[in-house]
Amino acid sequence: MELAPELQLPSLPEVTLRVLEACHQDAGFQTISDIISADTALVVRVLSLANSTMDTHEGRIQSIEQALVRLGPQRLRTLVLTAALNQLQFGLDTDDWRQVRDFWRHSLTTALTARALATLTAYPYPEEAYMLGMLHNVGELVAIKTSTPDARQHYLNNQCDVVADLVSAWGLGSMAADAMRYQQAAPEESRDAGHLVKLISLATRLALSNVEGIAAAGIVFGLSEELTLEINRRIAHEVAGIARSLGIVLDDSYDGEQALRELQEVILQQAIVSQALDFADSGQPANSLIAQAANSLGLITGSPVLCFAAKNDLLALVAGTGVDIPELTLSAKPGGSVLTEAFNTGSAVKLAGRSRTILDRQLLSLLRTPSLAAIPVNAGTGCTGVFALGSDETRQDSILELASLFSHRLGQILATRQSTGQITGAAEQLQQELDRQQLRKQVHEVNNPLTIIRQYIYQLRNRLDDPDVHQELDIIREELDRAGDLLQQMGQKEPGPEHGGSISLNDELDSLSRIVEDSLFDDGKCRLRLDLTDNPALVSGPASALRQVIINLLRNAAEALPESGGTVTLRTSAPVWQNQRTWVELEISDTGTGIPEAVRNKLFAPVKTTKGEGHSGLGLSIVKQLVDDMEGIIACRTGQDGTTFRILLPATIHKMTSTDDQTTGTDQ
Numbered sequence: 001m002e003l004a005p006e007l008q009l010p011s012l013p014e015v016t017l018r019v020l021e022a023c024h025q026d027a028g029f030q031t032i033s034d035i036i037s038a039d040t041a042l043v044v045r046v047l048s049l050a051n052s053t054m055d056t057h058e059g060r061i062q063s064i065e066q067a068l069v070r071l072g073p074q075r076l077r078t079l080v081l082t083a084a085l086n087q088l089q090f091g092l093d094t095d096d097w098r099q100v101r102d103f104w105r106h107s108l109t110t111a112l113t114a115r116a117l118a119t120l121t122a123y124p125y126p127e128e129a130y131m132l133g134m135l136h137n138v139g140e141l142v143a144i145k146t147s148t149p150d151a152r153q154h155y156l157n158n159q160c161d162v163v164a165d166l167v168s169a170w171g172l173g174s175m176a177a178d179a180m181r182y183q184q185a186a187p188e189e190s191r192d193a194g195h196l197v198k199l200i201s202l203a204t205r206l207a208l209s210n211v212e213g214i215a216a217a218g219i220v221f222g223l224s225e226e227l228t229l230e231i232n233r234r235i236a237h238e239v240a241g242i243a244r245s246l247g248i249v250l251d252d253s254y255d256g257e258q259a260l261r262e263l264q265e266v267i268l269q270q271a272i273v274s275q276a277l278d279f280a281d282s283g284q285p286a287n288s289l290i291a292q293a294a295n296s297l298g299l300i301t302g303s304p305v306l307c308f309a310a311k312n313d314l315l316a317l318v319a320g321t322g323v324d325i326p327e328l329t330l331s332a333k334p335g336g337s338v339l340t341e342a343f344n345t346g347s348a349v350k351l352a353g354r355s356r357t358i359l360d361r362q363l364l365s366l367l368r369t370p371s372l373a374a375i376p377v378n379a380g381t382g383c384t385g386v387f388a389l390g391s392d393e394t395r396q397d398s399i400l401e402l403a404s405l406f407s408h409r410l411g412q413i414l415a416t417r418q419s420t421g422q423i424t425g426a427a428e429q430l431q432q433e434l435d436r437q438q439l440r441k442q443v444h445e446v447n448n449p450l451t452i453i454r455q456y457i458y459q460l461r462n463r464l465d466d467p468d469v470h471q472e473l474d475i476i477r478e479e480l481d482r483a484g485d486l487l488q489q490m491g492q493k494e495p496g497p498e499h500g501g502s503i504s505l506n507d508e509l510d511s512l513s514r515i516v517e518d519s520l521f522d523d524g525k526c527r528l529r530l531d532l533t534d535n536p537a538l539v540s541g542p543a544s545a546l547r548q549v550i551i552n553l554l555r556n557a558a559e560a561l562p563e564s565g566g567t568v569t570l571r572t573s574a575p576v577w578q579n580q581r582t583w584v585e586l587e588i589s590d591t592g593t594g595i596p597e598a599v600r601n602k603l604f605a606p607v608k609t610t611k612g613e614g615h616s617g618l619g620l621s622i623v624k625q626l627v628d629d630m631e632g633i634i635a636c637r638t639g640q641d642g643t644t645f646r647i648l649l650p651a652t653i654h655k656m657t658s659t660d661d662q663t664t665g666t667d668q
Contacts, residue, residue: 010041011100022035032068038246049075101248111132113202160180163180182197213232247259291319294321298321368390370392372390384414510532533573571589575651634646
């Protein structure tokens with residue numbers, strides 16, 4: 001039985017409700033993404049739609065957030081509304097709802113565990129592991145909504161192949177499909193499998209919180225029982241917190257019918273409001289649009305409405321339903337009435353239970369109702385108007401909810417008009433961040449050959465005897481330094497770390513030392529010494545960034561040596577264990593006079609340089625940024641005997657032997 005990639009699957013109505021509320025409140029992209037990411041059915045819809053709109057040059061999807069960016073805000077809102085409507089059609093009974101709830105808890109637990117394991121074992125794409133953890137048991141969800149027993153059993157028996165085929169159809173790549181296909185393989189069989197396969201296979205076992213999962217953690221990744229139990233405890237706590245935030249009950253008494261009825265009411269209200277605001281597509285001015293909206297609001301609530309438009313600290317009555325509209329203009333400053341309070345607070349205000357001002361009494365007389373509520377229209381830069389909605393107190397709450405939804409949607413329409421021509425929406429902002437990430441990668445690639453050119457200029461300078469040529473080469477070198485600093489500044493605002501492959505730190509140091517020996521250490525007084533560990537010193541990160549860190553610190557160390565000479569030492573140690581992670585240590589030491597106190601106080605911040613014209617003073621701030629990007633740690637000790645920079649870089653662990661049983665990483 002083959003499945004179409006565009007699946008419509010049941011999800012917990014509480015999740016769909018929270019997404020609808022987030023969209024209604026104009027929540028940020030990250031907030032909406034976090035809610036959608038907690039539900040397998042919604043993730044499936046996102047991936048299937050993102051794949052159908054994907055251009056061939058965009059590459060495969062590696063996270064739910066990336067798929068949401070490809071959809072864009074308009075498609076995302078359509079997806080959420082469609083998913084909500086689908087929830088009303090599944091017709092699940094109490095047992096089915098309990099199965100969906102249990103499925104949700106297991107999927108989320110697996111996804112969070114996969115992401116935690118990915119981070120712990122230095123897998124470069126933890127969000128990919130999370131995404132596949134959410135998808136790993138889609139076959140069970142398909143089975144829940146399948147009516148015939150034979151078909152249901154088929155999906156349960158073949159769910160690994162079912163989800164592997166879907167993952168392939170969504171363009172997530174062959175490694176992702178393998179992770180789905182082999183998720184139930186025995187731990188002994190998957191020890192030498194690909195990193196992603198091992199992550200998903202172990203995460204599915206740990207999500208069950210049984211002794212087999214704990215044993216598998218030791219076999220697959222060498223994790224201790226204590227660490228594995230701590231991971232389980234933290235994930236269980238996180239799942240419980242997410243369930244509380246979404247209003248999901250995790251005990252056996254769960255029934256989704258009440259939440260489904262709430263969802264049905266919300267969908268109905270949104271449909272009514274959308275229909276009532278159809279007229280807003282025309283190009284009339286804002287005040288005219290607000291006035292016309294008063295008629296629509298009166299129709300959907302069945303209540304009389306007065307509409308006040310804001311202009312120059314005044315509120316002017318511009319429209320109303322069922323009454324003659326007098327000329328009424330008043331100050332928008334707070335005066336005790338529900339109208340001015342709603343305008344100044346941006347929130348709906350009910351008259352019930354309040355003392356009535358003269359303005360309140362005037363409004364009641366115009367509306368001819370025993371009570372009223374004031375609902376502001378908030379549009380981007382502020383409140384553009386206020387509706388006064390007449391009612392009696394017995395039905396005020398029910399119509400106020402619908403009126404608030406109406407005014408909020410009207411405010412969105414007005415805000416969109418105000419921001420025409422500007423980049424709006426959190427999805428576009430996230431795309432800008434992704435563009436910055438790409439720029440950062442390009443900066444690193446350009447900076448690497450600049451570093452090599454600088455070193456060859458040093459060598460060329462030492463082979464020439466002409467002082468004028470020396471001066472010209474020095475100018476070229478300084479300008480190259482300036483260009484490198486500018487490139488680093490261009491990429492500094494990039495939000496996330498750049499991931500690279502496995503690099504031999506010792507090989508990089510050996511190679512760079514041969515280049516700089518003829519330039520920084522060519523006078524016979526200064527010496528460069530290497531003290532490299534015999535153990536494998538493999539680190540994770542981009543080679544270009546690592547070289548930039550070493551070159552910057554080497555150059556600083558050489559320039560710190562006195563004229564009488566001295567020594568710069570490069571020392572590596574591996575493996576180093578700290579904070580339950582495995583590191584490779586790099587020390588760059590000099591025998592200079594130490595760093596002045598004024599510089600120490602702002603060591604890694606951009607400062608005014610003491611090296612003269614042509615230096616930007618950004619060297620150590622760039623080093624700190626690059627080390628942070630590689631998820632490393634940098635520290636400095638300095639005194640009269642010299643300065644040492646100590647850097648811990650995440651280790652890429654070599655193949656385990658019997659002596660490596662403390663290691664928590666794995667081959668990639």
